[in-house]
Amino acid sequence: MADHEATELLPIGRVVAELRRAYPDVSHSSLRFLEREGLVVPHRTPGGHRLYAQHDLDRIRQIKAWQAQRLSLQEIRHRHAALRDLGAPGAVADRFLAAALAGDLARAARVVLDADELGMPLERLFGNVLRPALYAVGERWARGEVTVGQEKEVSE
Known part of the structure; x- marks a missing residue:
């Protein structure tokens, strides 16, 4: 279909x-x-x-x-292309999670801020990026793949 x-x-x-x-x-x-x-x-x-x-x-x-x-039409085109290049929310969540679990909280924050600045709707940013990433951290913690400290850093 x-x-x-x-x-x-x-x-x-x-x-x-x-x-x-x-x-x-x-x-x-x-x-x-x-x-x-x-x-x-x-x-x-x-x-x-x-x-x-x-x-x-x-x-x-x-x-x-x-x-x-x-914004001019050219600036709108640029932002639209940048938002498209940002990728699907799942890809943004993966980048956020990878940076956060690597201990690079500044880069993790930048991933979220870039998505917001480019106009990713907040509903999508929270519901399709942050929530799945935080859920994944919780699952990894439960399986012993991340430490309590990592889980706490990412979730705060």
């Missing part, structure tokens, strides 16, 4: 209606502009109508937040 079949796809009108609650300036034309600029790539029906997945709405919200910070 393709990714887009596993999630609900919304037509542009519903996306505009949903986003306008928080961002009154969102319109059909502003979404088409983001598409022309390569910042959002919606799915298409056989008839050519745009369909947006939840990750598209998340991306648009992030773009709107960056626009509110007065």
Whole structure:
């Protein structure tokens, strides 16, 4: 099953209606502009109508937040690419965990701060990066793979 079949796809009108609650300036034309600029790539029906997945709405919200910070389109493109290069939350969690367990707490903190500064939503940062990493530390402690001191350093 393709990714887009596993999630609900919304037509542009519903996306505009949903986003306008928080961002009154969102319109059909502003979404088409983001598409022309390569910042959002919606799915298409056989008839050519745009369909947006939840990750598209998340991306648009992030773009709107960056626009509110007065970032240029070039800066937004750069941040979007950097966020994409940051990797999936699981990869970020792995980097955090590796640094923390190596005793490099500054690097571990930098991993989290970089993700936050690039705009990883806090829900994803806490729920999909920190929580799984801390859970993994607890599991490793229970198996005797990390010391109490390591577990305490990482969890604080």
